[in-house]
Amino acid sequence: xxxxxxxxxxxxxxxxxxxxxxxxxxxxxxxxxxxxxxxxxxxxxxxxxxxxxxxxxxxxxxxxxxxxxxxxxxxxxxxxxxxxxxxxxxxxxxxxxxxxxxxxxxxxxxxxxxx
Amino acid sequence: xxxxxxxxxxxxxxxxxxxxxxxxxxxxxxxxxxxxxxxxxxxxxxxxxxxxxxxxxxxxxxxxxxxxxxxxxxxxxxxxxxxxxxxxxxxxxxxxxxxxxxxxxxxx
Numbered sequence: 729x730x731x732x733x734x735x736x737x738x739x740x741x742x743x744x745x746x747x748x749x750x751x752x753x754x755x756x757x758x759x760x761x762x763x764x765x766x767x768x769x770x771x772x773x774x775x776x777x778x779x780x781x782x783x784x785x786x787x788x789x790x791x792x793x794x795x796x797x798x799x800x801x802x803x804x805x806x807x808x809x810x811x812x813x814x815x816x817x818x819x820x821x822x823x824x825x826x827x828x829x830x831x832x833x834x835x836x837x838x839x840x841x842x843x
Numbered sequence: 844x845x846x847x848x849x850x851x852x853x854x855x856x857x858x859x860x861x862x863x864x865x866x867x868x869x870x871x872x873x874x875x876x877x878x879x880x881x882x883x884x885x886x887x888x889x890x891x892x893x894x895x896x897x898x899x900x901x902x903x904x905x906x907x908x909x910x911x912x913x914x915x916x917x918x919x920x921x922x923x924x925x926x927x928x929x930x931x932x933x934x935x936x937x938x939x940x941x942x943x944x945x946x947x948x949x950x951x
Contacts, residue, residue, distance in 0.1 A: 729888075759937040765884075770929065770941045818884045824937035830874045830893075832931075832939055834886040 730755055730823050732835035740841045746809045749838045751821030756801035759824040762794070765837075766817045774819075777804040811842045845870045845934050849942035856920050856949050864915040864945045866930030874933035875906050877915050880944075881926050889915070889928075920949045 731754040741747050751760065760777040775796055776784040783796035798804040808815050821835040846869040856862055866875070877889040890897050890904040892913065897904055901920075906913040917924055925948050931939040 761937060761939075763939075770943050771886075771931075771939075772941075773938055776938065820886065822937075822939070830933070830936070831888060831891040832874070832876060832933065832937060833888065834878075837884040837886070839884060 729831075730757060730825060730833045732821060732823060732833060734819075734821055734835040734838050736838055737836060738839040740843060741811050743812055743842055745811055746807055747811065747840060748805050748807045749819050749821075749840075751804045751806070751835055753802045753823050755825070757823040757825040758801075760798060760804045761822045761824075762796060762804070762806045763820045763822060763834075764817045765820065771820065774806070777806075808840065811840075813842050816840060816842045845872070845932060845940050847930060847932055847940055847942040849928075849930055849945050851945060852943065853946045854948070856947070858920060858922060858949055858951050860920050860949075861916070861918045862920060862947070864917070864928055864930075864947075866913040866915070866942055868911050868913075868930075868932050870911070870934065871908070872932040872934055873936065875913050876931050876933070876939070877904055877913070878929045878931065879924075879926050880929060886929070917947075920947075922949045922951055925949045 733752045735750045762774040763771045765771045777798040795807045818837045820837045848867045879887045894908045901918045903916045927944045930942045
């Protein structure tokens with residue numbers, strides 16, 4: 729299995745500001761992903777964080793709003809830019825590692841509330 | 844894209860009861876996982892089960908890939924089983940599509 733740490737775990741943000749969420753894994757992993765879970769909803773994939781190259785975004789998500797970095801095989805960041813109340817969500821990092829089989833693991837999540 | 848449907852959307856049980864949660868998916872998948880989301884938002888892996896049957900304590904799961912469904916069985920439910928249960932399928936390595944979840948409430 730993989731141990732995944734996310735920071736911050738929770739934050740209250742002002743409208744119009746940006747916040748960066750960090751995801752640290754205890755071992756090198758092949759794939760890292762970012763998901764969003766809006767209140768009362770299911771999880772939706774935002775993007776795949778690619779090591780050493782630009783992230784791959786899903787339909788409805790754009791780099792200007794959700795810039796992502798992945799400088800190495802154990803770390804990634806997601807920035808939520810120019811936040812509005814609609815961005816209030818749980819943001820979750822997940823990893824997949826072929827050495828651990830195909831099981832996908834999730835971090836504890838980062839609860840953002842935009843006021 | 845692939846569709847994932849879970850039923851029932853809500854389930855209320857008395858402690859000690861058994862339950863079955865269902866997940867239907869619309870296309871072939873590489874992977875299927877069941878998760879439990881606790882009240883703090885953390886997703887707990889329950890099963891990685893693209894096919895066949897697995898058991899872990901009071902929980903078990905069966906996936907019939909040819910018929911595109913999976914079942915999660917919870918026996919002798921406890922209040923700590925409360926939360927949201929998600930089924931998620933993987934059609935492109937690591938990228939999961941989630942169902943809408945089943946909200947389980949277990950009363951003492």
